[in-house]
Amino acid sequence: MAxxxxxxxxxxxxxxxxxxxxxxxRIAIAEGSIKVNQEVFRSIKEQTxxxxxxxxxxxxxxxxxxxxxxxxxxxxxxxxITKVTIDFELDEDNYMIKAIATTKVNGKTGVEMEALxxxxxxxxxxxDMCKAIDKSMEISDIRLLHKEGGKSGVYDYEK
Amino acid sequence: MAxxxxxxxxxxxxxxxxxxxxxxxRIAIAEGSIKVNQEVFRSIKEQTxxxxxxxxxxxxxxxxxxxxxxxxxxxxxxxxITKVTIDFELDEDNYMIKAIATTKVNGKTGVEMEALxxxxxxxxxxxDMCKAIDKSMEISDIRLLHKEGGKSGVYDYEK
Amino acid sequence: MAxxxxxxxxxxxxxxxxxxxxxxxRIAIAEGSIKVNQEVFRSIKEQTxxxxxxxxxxxxxxxxxxxxxxxxxxxxxxxxITKVTIDFELDEDNYMIKAIATTKVNGKTGVEMEALxxxxxxxxxxxDMCKAIDKSMEISDIRLLHKEGGKSGVYDYEK
Amino acid sequence: MAxxxxxxxxxxxxxxxxxxxxxxxRIAIAEGSIKVNQEVFRSIKEQTxxxxxxxxxxxxxxxxxxxxxxxxxxxxxxxxITKVTIDFELDEDNYMIKAIATTKVNGKTGVEMEALxxxxxxxxxxxDMCKAIDKSMEISDIRLLHKEGGKSGVYDYEK
Amino acid sequence: MAxxxxxxxxxxxxxxxxxxxxxxxRIAIAEGSIKVNQEVFRSIKEQTxxxxxxxxxxxxxxxxxxxxxxxxxxxxxxxxITKVTIDFELDEDNYMIKAIATTKVNGKTGVEMEALxxxxxxxxxxxDMCKAIDKSMEISDIRLLHKEGGKSGVYDYEK
Amino acid sequence: MAxxxxxxxxxxxxxxxxxxxxxxxRIAIAEGSIKVNQEVFRSIKEQTxxxxxxxxxxxxxxxxxxxxxxxxxxxxxxxxITKVTIDFELDEDNYMIKAIATTKVNGKTGVEMEALxxxxxxxxxxxDMCKAIDKSMEISDIRLLHKEGGKSGVYDYEK
Numbered sequence: 044m045a046x047x048x049x050x051x052x053x054x055x056x057x058x059x060x061x062x063x064x065x066x067x068x069r070i071a072i073a074e075g076s077i078k079v080n081q082e083v084f085r086s087i088k089e090q091t092x093x094x095x096x097x098x099x100x101x102x103x104x105x106x107x108x109x110x111x112x113x114x115x116x117x118x119x120x121x122x123x124i125t126k127v128t129i130d131f132e133l134d135e136d137n138y139m140i141k142a143i144a145t146t147k148v149n150g151k152t153g154v155e156m157e158a159l160x161x162x163x164x165x166x167x168x169x170x171d172m173c174k175a176i177d178k179s180m181e182i183s184d185i186r187l188l189h190k191e192g193g194k195s196g197v198y199d200y201e202k
Numbered sequence: 203m204a205x206x207x208x209x210x211x212x213x214x215x216x217x218x219x220x221x222x223x224x225x226x227x228r229i230a231i232a233e234g235s236i237k238v239n240q241e242v243f244r245s246i247k248e249q250t251x252x253x254x255x256x257x258x259x260x261x262x263x264x265x266x267x268x269x270x271x272x273x274x275x276x277x278x279x280x281x282x283i284t285k286v287t288i289d290f291e292l293d294e295d296n297y298m299i300k301a302i303a304t305t306k307v308n309g310k311t312g313v314e315m316e317a318l319x320x321x322x323x324x325x326x327x328x329x330d331m332c333k334a335i336d337k338s339m340e341i342s343d344i345r346l347l348h349k350e351g352g353k354s355g356v357y358d359y360e361k
Numbered sequence: 362m363a364x365x366x367x368x369x370x371x372x373x374x375x376x377x378x379x380x381x382x383x384x385x386x387r388i389a390i391a392e393g394s395i396k397v398n399q400e401v402f403r404s405i406k407e408q409t410x411x412x413x414x415x416x417x418x419x420x421x422x423x424x425x426x427x428x429x430x431x432x433x434x435x436x437x438x439x440x441x442i443t444k445v446t447i448d449f450e451l452d453e454d455n456y457m458i459k460a461i462a463t464t465k466v467n468g469k470t471g472v473e474m475e476a477l478x479x480x481x482x483x484x485x486x487x488x489d490m491c492k493a494i495d496k497s498m499e500i501s502d503i504r505l506l507h508k509e510g511g512k513s514g515v516y517d518y519e520k
Numbered sequence: 521m522a523x524x525x526x527x528x529x530x531x532x533x534x535x536x537x538x539x540x541x542x543x544x545x546r547i548a549i550a551e552g553s554i555k556v557n558q559e560v561f562r563s564i565k566e567q568t569x570x571x572x573x574x575x576x577x578x579x580x581x582x583x584x585x586x587x588x589x590x591x592x593x594x595x596x597x598x599x600x601i602t603k604v605t606i607d608f609e610l611d612e613d614n615y616m617i618k619a620i621a622t623t624k625v626n627g628k629t630g631v632e633m634e635a636l637x638x639x640x641x642x643x644x645x646x647x648d649m650c651k652a653i654d655k656s657m658e659i660s661d662i663r664l665l666h667k668e669g670g671k672s673g674v675y676d677y678e679k
Numbered sequence: 680m681a682x683x684x685x686x687x688x689x690x691x692x693x694x695x696x697x698x699x700x701x702x703x704x705r706i707a708i709a710e711g712s713i714k715v716n717q718e719v720f721r722s723i724k725e726q727t728x729x730x731x732x733x734x735x736x737x738x739x740x741x742x743x744x745x746x747x748x749x750x751x752x753x754x755x756x757x758x759x760i761t762k763v764t765i766d767f768e769l770d771e772d773n774y775m776i777k778a779i780a781t782t783k784v785n786g787k788t789g790v791e792m793e794a795l796x797x798x799x800x801x802x803x804x805x806x807d808m809c810k811a812i813d814k815s816m817e818i819s820d821i822r823l824l825h826k827e828g829g830k831s832g833v834y835d836y837e838k
Numbered sequence: 839m840a841x842x843x844x845x846x847x848x849x850x851x852x853x854x855x856x857x858x859x860x861x862x863x864r865i866a867i868a869e870g871s872i873k874v875n876q877e878v879f880r881s882i883k884e885q886t887x888x889x890x891x892x893x894x895x896x897x898x899x900x901x902x903x904x905x906x907x908x909x910x911x912x913x914x915x916x917x918x919i920t921k922v923t924i925d926f927e928l929d930e931d932n933y934m935i936k937a938i939a940t941t942k943v944n945g946k947t948g949v950e951m952e953a954l955x956x957x958x959x960x961x962x963x964x965x966d967m968c969k970a971i972d973k974s975m976e977i978s979d980i981r982l983l984h985k986e987g988g989k990s991g992v993y994d995y996e997k
Contacts, residue, residue, distance in 0.1 A: 047332065049259075055253075056897055056901065057923045061921065099414065100277070104275060118330060118331065163322045167275055167315065168277075181345045182344035187337055251888060252888065262898045280442060282758060285693075365574065365650065368572040374738055380785055412530065435577060435581050440759060497678070503660070569848075584912050685895075722842065730848065732849075736844075744910055753898065799962060803955055804912060807911050811843040814985070815981070817979060818980035821980075822974070837974070
């Protein structure tokens with residue numbers, strides 16, 4: 044059996060014991076994108092920071108989702124997240140909206156899952172709010188961009 | 203302003219009034235994939251339906267997530283989902299694992315978000331369980347494959 | 362003992378049996394206000410439907426809270442809310458912000474608690490977002506304005 | 521734009537970074553009142569610490585709500601609350617019931633929202649349990665009475 | 680493989696499709712007991728329906744737990760429970776406290792799990808409140824006493 | 839009134855103030871059993887670590903439940919659990935399945951309730967998945983086996 048940390052030697056799922064780990068500052072940044080059609084893209088773009096701001100609602104959803112990560116991911120440790128931000132980048136050529144989540148904690152485990160979960164719910168919320176116009180939207184490229192803190196140190200995504 | 207159903211004419215977010223909608227059988231199918239490295243792929247594949255089955259854990263997470271969709275997506279209606287299944291397809295050539303969620307409800311609103319949310323949490327759970335081996339995994343191609351029921355009728359994804 | 366419906370004849374708390382009640386369209390409207398200082402009032406007002414819109418965030422919080430009412434209020438029945446809207450009225454003379462929640466359901470029990478809970482969380486979210494500027498804000502006048510549907514019929518608040 | 525700490529300079533909602541804040545003992549006390557009619561007031565009063573004790577149920581609801589504050593208030597940090605108490609004062613002249621919540625934490629952020637949220641749900645629970653008798657009850661005067669701990673130090677409500 | 684309804688023919692966990700089932704009135708009654716020591720038993724008994732009523736708190740916990748059953752039990756369908764009551768029987772000879780939960784729903788699936796979950800959390804709450812006095816308490820005899828409604832009809836526990 | 843720590847001197851429920859307690863490593867081990875019929879027992883046993891593994895699903899449910907303990911038990915403090923494992927022992931002579939939960943935290947309060955709650959939900963999940971075959975299953979012998987850490991020190995169950 045591979046070295047899955049979330050199973051013990053008998054192949055039984057466990058919440059890994061992190062009791063002995065140091066409390067360090069941990070940061071994670073994750074991103075993901077949703078491809079929409081032209082109509083949706085323009086509407087979202089025009090209304091950013093105005094009335095009917097889809098991205099503002101999606102951002103709130105993403106921040107709240109970061110706090111609920113350990114409720115959704117079975118073997119994920121609960122933690123006291125100390126920062127969440129969600130940023131957006133709009134790619135006009137491809138009608139893509141990119142969401143970038145940054146999470147921080149002073150804790151014994153990393154906040155990668157919190158950042159990834161925040162991105163995922165942010166993009167799903169965009170889908171939900173625009174699906175009456177376009178059902179063919181696709182969510183892609185959800186990945187960890189950066190992490191630091193803890194024993195495994197720094198990770199940076201290489202394109 | 204575009205025809206976003208989740209904002210009223212003043213650009214204010216609303217949970218749309220579905221009181222007058224008919225209760226019909228509604229079905230949704232969504233999919234999404236995670237690209238892993240060779241080591242992760244082989245380990246997941248070998249242990250399917252055995253000890254240490256990553257996909258079995260991810261499936262449970264996805265099913266439970268379907269039930270929590272309206273908690274995570276701000277303007278999504280709560281509903282009494284009557285079926286959730288999660289299937290997997292393993293693409294050996296590309297080290298891709300595809301998750302497919304099917305959801306059903308007899309209700310006034312569709313279950314597209316439930317299927318998409320189930321797929322998303324299923325894939326995030328795979329990421330969580332394998333991230334000690336490979337942090338560069340990517341989640342992509344989350345999309346609605348099919349929906350039926352309700353006034354807007356049948357939708358099928360066209361490749 | 363008074364005729365508290367949420368206790369049985371032995372004074373024991375119960376979730377009242379509503380199995381035999383008819384499913385009817387039920388509507389509730391509740392309101393409540395927060396008194397802020399001049400600086401907070403002006404900032405909130407200026408940024409409505411713009412960048413940094415406190416009320417837009419509070420509205421999302423209120424809508425999501427309506428869905429969680431039966432989780433917070435012990436003897437409240439769970440239900441499938443079919444509509445939630447949150448409106449605001451700004452009283453410039455008194456630096457008061459009023460939140461008005463409208464909820465609907467086709468069900469066996471009313472949605473009064475959902476409307477009251479939505480108002481309450483909406484106002485608490487305004488407090489949270491402005492408390493770095495003003496800690497002396499006060500939330501008042503949370504009350505049911507209107508209800509209809511069900512055996513007890515229509516209720517309207519009389520000033 | 522005003523100095524809303526929950527928005528960044530671009531007007532985007534954020535969960536504020538508290539990573540660098542010190543862990544200190546933080547205390548908050550909040551209060552709020554519900555005005556009921558004579559019948560409700562007498563019944564509640566007579567049954568305090570007896571069978572059918574409305575306030576005992578409301579107290580449990582308030583304590584549980586304190587623990588769920590960061591689930592309901594979007595930009596509120598999760599924290600490990602170390603104390604919650606709910607006290608009541610009955611004002612016989614005005615048929616008012618006052619709830620007072622005291623919360624404590626050793627943490628990087630204050631517990632004001634936890635105290636305010638506990639008060640709010642306590643009063644809503646009283647409303648819920650008495651609404652079959654009186655629908656015109658009103659919740660008012662929810663405010664922070666006292667806070668201490670953290671960089672901003674002590675705050676006391678001035679009447 | 681045995682006829683586990685919660686796995687499909689490939690041994691994959693599913694939330695069973697109940698879309699085609701009839702909506703009928705469904706009732707379940709479950710019970711369970713906690714054995715405490717003499718001191719705990721007497722204290723609980725003396726304070727029933729008075730100040731410091733352990734059973735009153737446990738009852739609220741059980742009612743709230745019934746509403747959260749599908750959040751805790753992975754393959755359990757969400758449903759709109761229409762009644763929950765928790766009764767207690769005190770067995771003085773054996774220092775046993777029995778909790779009996781009755782649940783009802785008009786729905787497509789039964790409420791057995793809701794009744795069993797309510798009993799379980801009721802008893803755990805008694806344990807929590809008394810554990811400073813006695814850590815050796817034991818919870819036993821959690822079982823379904825009765826169910827009715829749905830295709831499988833009536834079930835009664837035979838001693 | 840007995841020395842119930844969860845009530846104050848007036849008999850009012852409180853979440854006990856643990857602010858002044860030391861943060862120490864705390865461990866708890868709890869167990870509980872479910873008695874099933876022969877058919878259920880054999881099926882569960884045959885499929886352990888294979889397709890259709892009931893115990894694997896129940897284990898996930900138990901781990902997730904440990905994280906939700908303070909949501910379900912009213913006066914239980916929230917905490918950042920650092921380890922959860924669920925082990926099973928199969929007693930072939932009596933068709934009993936025993937679940938054993940081990941929980942750990944570095945905190946101000948113990949993790950006994952987390953271990954007991956995990957055991958309870960693990961066993962309820964087994965019940966749920968097997969109830970189509972056997973409704974007469976009984977859950978028993980839920981108790982604390984061991985705890986350590988904190989002021990009250992070590993406790994071991996004596997048979």
